[in-house]
Amino acid sequence: MDRLSEDIAAAEDRYARIIESTMEARQRRDSLAGEVMALYSERARLIEEISALRVSALELKFSPPAGPPPVPATLPPAIPPVLRPARTALSSAGALWSARAQSTAKPRNDSFGSGAHITWRQNEDRFRLTPTDDGVLAAVSDGAGASGLFCGAWAETLVGQLPATPLESLKAFNDWLDPFCLEFHTTHARHSKSDAAKHSKFVREGSCATLTVCWLRFSGSRAVLHWLxxxxxxxxxxxxxxxxxxxxxxxxxxxxxxxxxPQLLNWKDMPDPGSLKTGSLPLPARATVILASDGIGQFTLLRALAAQRGGNGTLGAEFRRLETNGNGRLGTAVKSHAARAPQSFAAELAALGAALESESAFAALVASRCEEGLLANDDSTLIMIEIGSGC
Known part of the structure; x- marks a missing residue:
């Protein structure tokens, strides 16, 4: 009986120690949770502080000279314009080159809301096609709506602010970018301030977009392509x-x-030097230059590689490797294009060019290729510039 009493007492003692250890563990867990929440709060505060410092630096760099206060500017409209009219076709007087462009929202688009208040997601791609003194300027910017706010407006700002002469270095790129970053922040911060959650997202994440540009310059009948x-x-x-x-x-x-x-341009961040690519090359007498958003650009590239069974060079080798061993979305796309390789890429290019004659024709081509499984369901923007032999 004494032995049983001792065993019971020992078990009760162990149970009490377990309860005590459990309570201590809970206290440590609660303390750690508090520390984690404090770290998240500090992280958010630092993000806003970094953004404010960048804006302050821009204000100092581009502050107006001392003098009479400027006349207050008229406030922008409550909702920023998302798409200004764009030139969709250009050609040179001597038939040295011609250019066409179109943009369309993804075929299976997204909507928000319900009942009578349904809002369709907007196409946030932007493009520009502008004649210059010695050629043409063309650009595509893909606003990345999954990150930040006002990405379509940011993409439009990027293509709209491009100079007529090439940006060929990181310094030139930053000198071009800095002045309108401050203006974009100031203008669009006004639009988000009435909604605390939207304003916080805008300050934390900014606005994101890609940018691809070409400056086509002619000297006589010879063309040189400068690109970024x-x-x-x-x-x-x-x-x-x-x-x-x-x-x-x-x-x-x-x-x-x-x-x-991809790395994306953002008004609140300095560009990553390793992500800025520039170059120039003389073009052959007959050439086609394409600028595109990622989905239809990948489609065009894979049609070319499939027609040539990959062809020579590193892209060809990569295409054949992915055709054999690829997986994921890219591997699936390569295998789909290889299985339905065109007999002639020239015919594919001609079909793309014909579709650029009208917005409806381009939307129909995108929808058809998407239905075939050869083109991702995404916003599609494409510029085609043809050089030489009557274009």
């Missing part, structure tokens, strides 16, 4: 001197870039 790329909006250059168009240059430089989240 930030993000994954493709630039493709084809030589049409032979029977079939041959890919001779492109950005991004690998198919794998389409399978990774």
């Amino acid at each position: 790329g930030y993000g994954d909006s493709p630039l493709l250059v084809f030589d049409r001197s032979g029977g079939e168009p041959e890919l001779i240059a492109g950005h991004p430089g690998s198919l794998g870039a389409f399978d990774r989240d």
Whole structure:
């Protein structure tokens, strides 16, 4: 009986120690949870502080000289314009080049709300097609609506502010970008201040977009292409001197870039030096230059590679490797294009060009290719510039 009493007492003692340890663990857990929440709050505060410091730096850099106070500017409209009229077709007087462009929302679009208050997601791609003294300026910017706010307006600002001459260095790029970052922040902060959650998102995340630009410059009948790329909006250059168009240059430089989240331009962040790509190349007498948003740009590139069974070079080798061993969305896309390879890429390019004649024709082509499983369900923007032989 004494032994049983001792065992019971020992068990009760162990039980009491377990209860005590459990309470201590709960206290540690609550303390750690408090520390985690404090760290999250400090992180959010630092993000807002960094954003405010960048804005202050821009204000100091571009503050007006001392003098009489400026006349207050008229406030912008309550909702920023999301799309200004764009030139969709251009050509040179001597038929040296011609250019066409279109943009359309993804075929299976998203909507928000219910009943009579349904809002359709807007196409946040923007493009520009502008004649210059010696050629043409073309640009595509893909507003990344999944990150930040006012991404379509930011994309529109980027293409709208481009200079007529090439930006060929990181310094030139930053000097161009800095002045209108402050203006964009100031203008669009007004639109978000009435909604605390939206304003906090705008301050924390900013506005995000890709940018791909080409400056086509002529000297006599010879053309030189100067280009710039930030993000994954493709630039493709084809030589049409032979029977079939041959890919001779492109950005991004690998198919794998389409399978990774791209670096994006943001008014609140300094550009990443390693993500800014620039270059120039003389064009053959007959050439086609394409600038596009990522979905239809990837489609065009894969049609070209499929027609040539990959062709030569690193892109061709990457295409064949993905056709054999690829997985994920990119591997699936490569295999789909390889299985339905076109007999002639020249015919594919001609079909793309014909679709650019009208917005409805372009939307129909995008919807058809999406239904076939060859084109991602995404906003699509494409500019085609043709050089030489009557274009």
